[in-house]
Amino acid sequence: MTLATLLSTLTTLVLGAALVSSLRCAPPGIWARLPFTYLVGALASAAVAAAAVVLRIGSFAPHVGIALGAAVIAWVVRRRRGARAPMVAKSVDVDRPSKHAIIAGCCVALLCLAAAARATAWNVAPIVQGDESEIWAAKAHAFEQIRRGASPAAALEDLGVAHADYPPLNPLLQLLVSDAGGGVAIYTGRRPMQWCGVGLIAAVYGLVASARGRRSTPWAGLAAAVAVFSGQWHSDACRQGMSDGMVAFALLFAVDAAVRGLEEEAPAHGRRLALSLAILMVAKNEGLLLAGALVSAVAFCKFRRSDGAAPTEWRRRLRRLIAVTPPAAVWAWNAAYGLENDVTSADVGFGARLMDGFAAGRAGDVAAYFGELVLGPTTATYLVAAASVFAVTALFGPRRPLDVAYLTCLAAFVGYGLVFVGTPNPLPWHLDTAAARILGHVVPTAAWAFAREATGESRRT
Amino acid sequence: MPRAVVGDEPGQERTRAMMEPQERSRRPSVRAIFAATVLGFGVVPFAAAARRAAQDVAPARWDHVGVPDQERRLVDPANPEQIRAVLSRTAPEDFVVFGAWPLDPVWLPTFLHLRRLAAPRRVLPLGDERAPRAIARAGVREVYGVFLSNEDEAATFALLSKVLPAAESAETLTSGPGWRFQRVRLK
Numbered sequence: 148m149t150l151a152t153l154l155s156t157l158t159t160l161v162l163g164a165a166l167v168s169s170l171r172c173a174p175p176g177i178w179a180r181l182p183f184t185y186l187v188g189a190l191a192s193a194a195v196a197a198a199a200v201v202l203r204i205g206s207f208a209p210h211v212g213i214a215l216g217a218a219v220i221a222w223v224v225r226r227r228r229g230a231r232a233p234m235v236a237k238s239v240d241v242d243r244p245s246k247h248a249i250i251a252g253c254c255v256a257l258l259c260l261a262a263a264a265r266a267t268a269w270n271v272a273p274i275v276q277g278d279e280s281e282i283w284a285a286k287a288h289a290f291e292q293i294r295r296g297a298s299p300a301a302a303l304e305d306l307g308v309a310h311a312d313y314p315p316l317n318p319l320l321q322l323l324v325s326d327a328g329g330g331v332a333i334y335t336g337r338r339p340m341q342w343c344g345v346g347l348i349a350a351v352y353g354l355v356a357s358a359r360g361r362r363s364t365p366w367a368g369l370a371a372a373v374a375v376f377s378g379q380w381h382s383d384a385c386r387q388g389m390s391d392g393m394v395a396f397a398l399l400f401a402v403d404a405a406v407r408g409l410e411e412e413a414p415a416h417g418r419r420l421a422l423s424l425a426i427l428m429v430a431k432n433e434g435l436l437l438a439g440a441l442v443s444a445v446a447f448c449k450f451r452r453s454d455g456a457a458p459t460e461w462r463r464r465l466r467r468l469i470a471v472t473p474p475a476a477v478w479a480w481n482a483a484y485g486l487e488n489d490v491t492s493a494d495v496g497f498g499a500r501l502m503d504g505f506a507a508g509r510a511g512d513v514a515a516y517f518g519e520l521v522l523g524p525t526t527a528t529y530l531v532a533a534a535s536v537f538a539v540t541a542l543f544g545p546r547r548p549l550d551v552a553y554l555t556c557l558a559a560f561v562g563y564g565l566v567f568v569g570t571p572n573p574l575p576w577h578l579d580t581a582a583a584r585i586l587g588h589v590v591p592t593a594a595w596a597f598a599r600e601a602t603g604e605s606r607r608t
Numbered sequence: 609m610p611r612a613v614v615g616d617e618p619g620q621e622r623t624r625a626m627m628e629p630q631e632r633s634r635r636p637s638v639r640a641i642f643a644a645t646v647l648g649f650g651v652v653p654f655a656a657a658a659r660r661a662a663q664d665v666a667p668a669r670w671d672h673v674g675v676p677d678q679e680r681r682l683v684d685p686a687n688p689e690q691i692r693a694v695l696s697r698t699a700p701e702d703f704v705v706f707g708a709w710p711l712d713p714v715w716l717p718t719f720l721h722l723r724r725l726a727a728p729r730r731v732l733p734l735g736d737e738r739a740p741r742a743i744a745r746a747g748v749r750e751v752y753g754v755f756l757s758n759e760d761e762a763a764t765f766a767l768l769s770k771v772l773p774a775a776e777s778a779e780t781l782t783s784g785p786g787w788r789f790q791r792v793r794l795k
Contacts, residue, residue: 374651
């Protein structure tokens, strides 16, 4: 790891820690807390980088801004908590981990190490081809040009940015890596996305291990982490500079927060859900579909909250604002520069293309392709199909909080299928290049849900 | 907590009846067994995945770790002084075309460097299909090009006319090792 990527990662973590601490929305357990801190830090750091691009502030300033921002947040939080809390001796209440948790934790640490080493070794290849170059790295270079005074439209066009409408979270993080290194990061620009692949393994384990199951949660968590690591999707998508790992990462935290929010009353889950949804929607366009799937699943499984710990109206509005502001900013940017998505905004509307696709029998082709993919030996997408089976039982039976995860998987499965049916691109090419990668977005969530299911019934307390 | 009395048959039965729901709750549900089985299938390919990961992190791939990106450039950028000198022959409103795909690792630093030196002139990468369209839209009659090529003038023009069909003729203004600065007249 170069000093540049280390610095960039550290500033992201520091800002994330300050924010997660101030918002008091950390998930339980260090294994889930650290990845969530990174995720939140990534969103906040990208916001600082975006401000630097708009204000045309030079290379090292964003990192200084991030560090200062973290320091100010930490100082304010410390003052507020100091003013509130009476001076009492801290009680020593250490929840010692069990022997099982220690052994499983060591195994997960090894998995994370293997994922990090695999990603680092991948960085021997420069970012020059495929989506990671033409969509994500090219946009990072375009932002650099905009910051140097070029007009956004010209920079995006001159650098040949494909899908210029895609959300800017990934390119802005790549820009921060370049800034820390003092030049264009041709090899290590993908590092922020690679951390998402590593964090995903820790998060899957941590979110299962910290759940209140009736059977051994650490071992179930380890099994879920191994399933994610073993899938071809993780080895392909999570070491490249594309945003698929981050989408899966944010979806996992969003679904966990939604399920825990239905299981127990705690405002932290609502805040975590809002932040995770915000990150999900600005990580990649597919995040909008997945966020819609999750919100629909929660609405379907709606449980009435008791009045006791319900958040006040302004707090609820604030959460919605947190969730909606980043995607709204991306939408405004795209609208300002006339950037459109090829799936939803071509000359013919998506609805018309969908009808044409059904008439042309594309649905059968897509179903056959998905079936082949699901039954494939190494992709781990069979987890999504199995989760869809549980979702169907939830549709007709009694609903439990964990059904939110299964219904999200089913909705994503159907939603992605419809996108392929209505695609403006040649169908075989689009399926070959994207199907396994985007179905992988829900694999960690499905693995997490099965692990939680195996450890005990999901109930509302 | 119900107590069983030894030898008291009805008491034992009553105890069993009261204990049964708790025992049943400890027993895994059908869903849990199904979930554990599905998850178990995910663990099966671990050996293959671990083998793949071991191949990926073979020692031969670690030479680059710790070396900054800037020191890993395959070719040094063109001499900035020479580029500045040739650019001084163009007007700010002129187009400068760059004869390489901008995201090629070899030429990306050069391209970005050229863009910085050339500002406010517009620098377009040839090899990207949008460059000829942008030039056509601007309606200019001639553009200047920094072409990274060791070929002679005719061969460079032959390459150029493939990516810029509107090119009519080209005149070399200055050149150096591995590069050529040309004025390109358009049809």
